């Protein structure tokens with residue numbers, strides 16, 4: 001393994017707790033997430049991966065009863081500050097979900113929607129350029145360029161997920177959060193998304209939740225292992241999978257529980 005140089009920190013979480021009512025789902029998590037690398041969150045079902053991921057772009061704000069304490073900084077800026085607009089934040093920290101969820105609109109409109117509400121294009125030609133660039137970056141342009149007015153929902157599952165990635169990219173995010181983005185996809189579509197993540201990683205900070213340890217090992221440079229709401233171990237992916245420091249990490253990666 002070659003030593004990668006220390007990535008520039010994009011997101012910092014300090015002593016983050018997340019509650020659903022009285023139930024503490026995330027307990028005292030602190031982590032620095034680097035720019036230009038892929039960070040994987042792994043751990044058994046229900047350990048809090050999605051909950052913690054959602055705290056990174058304030059998606060938990062939309063869940064009744066959810067409460068986040070501690071600090072999360074994006075380039076040093078507190079994302080829970082009263083001055084922070086959550087809609088603007090979610091453009092900077094985009095999200096891709098488990099099930100592809102294109103809007104019931106055309107392929108073009110799925111991508112143009114975000115740039116329009118954020119006022120990123122003055123003219124039709126500008127918007128056309130943004131849409132083409134986002135679809136190209138998401139590896140979908142050649143497949144859809146002649147059918148941009150077709151419904152997004154008419155695409156295959158894998159194409160829909162790339163459309164959702166294009167939609168996130170279109171508003172020029174700095175961070176892309178992906179919550180098990182391949183769990184509804186077949187192996188070929190999964191491989192395309194993994195290649196895409198590799199192509200995108202130099203431009204963004206990417207965080208991917210995955211239940212597949214093989215996927216984490218393939219796509220990520222950093223891995224955080226969660227268990228029962230705590231982050232048990234965080235380090236270089238290679239080290240986590242070959243030489244974990246913690247017994248609980250070792251038990252998980254050797255399949256003792258899942």
Ligand SMILES: Nc1ncnc2c1ncn2[C@@H]1O[C@H](COP(=O)(O)OP(=O)(O)O)[C@@H](O)[C@H]1O
Nearest residue numbers: 020025043044045046047048049050051052063
């Ligand atoms: N919307 C919610 N309301 C109440 N409890 C929730 C909600 N979402 C998740 N939880 C609880 O928080 C814990 C962590 O869940 P989650 O973050 O979904 O774990 P993971 O993504 O690792 O499977 C679980 O105990 C789960 O039941």
Ligand SMILES: [Mg+2]
Nearest residue numbers: 049050051209
């Ligand atoms: Mg989850």
